[in-house]
Amino acid sequence: MSKKKSVESTLDTHESLLIILEERFQNNMHRHQDIRWEDVAHRLEISSDKISSLQAMESTGGEPDVIGCNPDTGEVMFADCSMESPKGRRSLCYDRAALEARKEHKPKHNAVDMAAEMGIEIMTEKEYRQLQKLENFDTKTSSWLKTPSAIRKHGGAIFGDFRYDHVFIYHNGAQSYYAARGFRGMIKV
Numbered sequence: 600m601s602k603k604k605s606v607e608s609t610l611d612t613h614e615s616l617l618i619i620l621e622e623r624f625q626n627n628m629h630r631h632q633d634i635r636w637e638d639v640a641h642r643l644e645i646s647s648d649k650i651s652s653l654q655a656m657e658s659t660g661g662e663p664d665v666i667g668c669n670p671d672t673g674e675v676m677f678a679d680c681s682m683e684s685p686k687g688r689r690s691l692c693y694d695r696a697a698l699e700a701r702k703e704h705k706p707k708h709n710a711v712d713m714a715a716e717m718g719i720e721i722m723t724e725k726e727y728r729q730l731q732k733l734e735n736f737d738t739k740t741s742s743w744l745k746t747p748s749a750i751r752k753h754g755g756a757i758f759g760d761f762r763y764d765h766v767f768i769y770h771n772g773a774q775s776y777y778a779a780r781g782f783r784g785m786i787k788v
Contacts, residue, residue: 613647613654616650616653616657617640617643620639620664621636621640623662623664623680624636624639624664624665627664627680629733629734630665630666630680630734631664631665631666631667631668634665634667634668634675638668638673639665639675639788642674642675642788643788646788649718652717652718652719652786653677653786653788655716655717655718655719656677656679656685656786658687659685659686659687659688659717660681660685660686660687661679661680661681661685661687661688661783661784662679662680662681662685663677663679663680663786664678664680665677666678666680666730666733666785667729669787674787674788675787675788676785676786676787676788677785677786677787677788678722678726678730678783678784678785679783679784679785680730680733680734680736681736682736683736683737683738683740684740684741684742684780684781684782684783685782685783686781688710688713688781688782689778689779689780689781690706690707690778690781691706691709691710691713691743691776691780691781691782692706692709692710692773692774692775693709693710693711693743693751693756693774694711694712694751694756694773695709695711695712696773697709697756697773697774698774700773700774701774706776710743710781710782713782714782714784718786719784719785720745720784720785720786721743721744721745721782721784722742722744722745722782722783722784722785723744723745724744724745724759724768726785727742727744727759727766727783728759728766730783731759731766735761736761736783737759737760737761738760738761738762739779740760740779740780740781741758741759741760741769741777741779741780742758742759742760742780742781742782742783743756743757743758743780743781743782744756744757744758744759744768744782750770751773754772754773754774755770755771755772755773756771756772756773757769757770757771758770758771758780
């Protein structure tokens with residue numbers, strides 16, 4: 600593929616993503632009351648380096664949407680708002696150490712490294728609880744959460760889900776992985 604066609608393809612992808620993001624934004628105003636799309640579009644324009652991360656979130660099934668804005672900096676927060684943990688990010692153990700510790704039946708990847716490759720952060724427990732106040736996410740799946748080092752040093756990792764009208768935060772061995780567990784990420788633009 601020529602360099603010109605590659606640039607045109609990238610521009611088409613970015614334009615398509617912006618259309619998807621704007622439509623999702625307009626259809627889910629309850630997630631970002633008092634935020635205008637024009638302000639979000641401006642932030643995306645001046646932070647064009649973040650577009651590839653949003654594209655990675657979208658292509659792995661995260662359905663990123665705006666969930667807040669920092670009033671001091673103007674930064675817009677995007678989070679994975681797919682109803683269930685993103686399909687393209689499931690069956691992962693927690694981090695590289697966990698992946699390397701597995702003797703057999705290793706998963707294809709790990710959540711921490713995949714998030715870093717995508718240019719996003721795995722949600723913390725606090726961020727996950729805030730997201731759950733917007734809607735009920737992970738009613739059939741679960742999502743790895745950024746694990747405090749005090750837990751990780753003992754071999755564990757935390758994850759969350761929503762059951763029985765309640766947000767649950769659990770622990771598991773970091774080397775475990777399940778078809779119904781992925782991770783949710785965030786990015787500030």
